[in-house]
Amino acid sequence: xxxxxxxxxxxxxxxxxxxLLVGVVPVNAHHAFGAEFDPNRPLVxxxxxxxxxxxxxxxxIHLEVTDEAGNKEVWMVEGGTPNSLLRxxxxxxxxxxxxxxxxxxxQAKDRxxxxxxxxxxxxxxxxxxxxxxxxxxxxDKERRGQ
Numbered sequence: 001x002x003x004x005x006x007x008x009x010x011x012x013x014x015x016x017x018x019x020l021l022v023g024v025v026p027v028n029a030h031h032a033f034g035a036e037f038d039p040n041r042p043l044v045x046x047x048x049x050x051x052x053x054x055x056x057x058x059x060x061i062h063l064e065v066t067d068e069a070g071n072k073e074v075w076m077v078e079g080g081t082p083n084s085l086l087r088x089x090x091x092x093x094x095x096x097x098x099x100x101x102x103x104x105x106x107q108a109k110d111r112x113x114x115x116x117x118x119x120x121x122x123x124x125x126x127x128x129x130x131x132x133x134x135x136x137x138x139x140d141k142e143r144r145g146q
Contacts, residue, residue: 033106037116041107045075045115049099054082054092059130061095061117063103077103077117079130090128095120103130 033039051062059079066072079085082092095101102121108114117130 033116036108036114037106038109039106043105043107043115045077045103045105047075047100049095049097049101050074051097052092052095057081059085061101061103061120061130063101073113075113075115077105077115077130079117079120085128085130088128090120094128099123105130 045063045065047063047065049061049063051060053060053062059082061077061079062074063077064072065075100123103115103117104119104121105115105117108116119127120130121127
């Protein structure tokens with residue numbers, strides 16, 4: 001009977017460990033800048049916000065951009081984590097639906113309407129750093145004062 005109790009505890013520990021590992025997998029799926037975005041494709045996007053996703057591991061701002069031909073297209077802009085943006089002073093309700101913003105960033109390698117946002121500038125001139133630190137994005141001389 002002692003061996004049976006030991007076996008039950010061992011199985012319970014194995015199940016708990018497996019559940020713990022399953023919960024950690026999404027954290028390991030986090031990517032670096034270079035995995036999805038092209039440092040040689042900087043862009044500036046301007047338009048009204050149509051959606052904001054304040055989720056981990058990255059925030060997403062969706063804005064409607066009018067291209068040179070007058071066509072409207074929605075772009076998804078990846079920002080840093082909600083926690084990192086909060087520490088910089090950007091709150092969930094800072095970016096409102098319909099608000100016109102300008103985003104400096106880098107286009108996705110697959111040339112889709114996705115970008116990694118470096119900075120967001122509001123109509124009143126306020127500017128916030130959107131990027132995650134240590135992502136591998138191009139060195140930002142302007143931010144370092146050089």
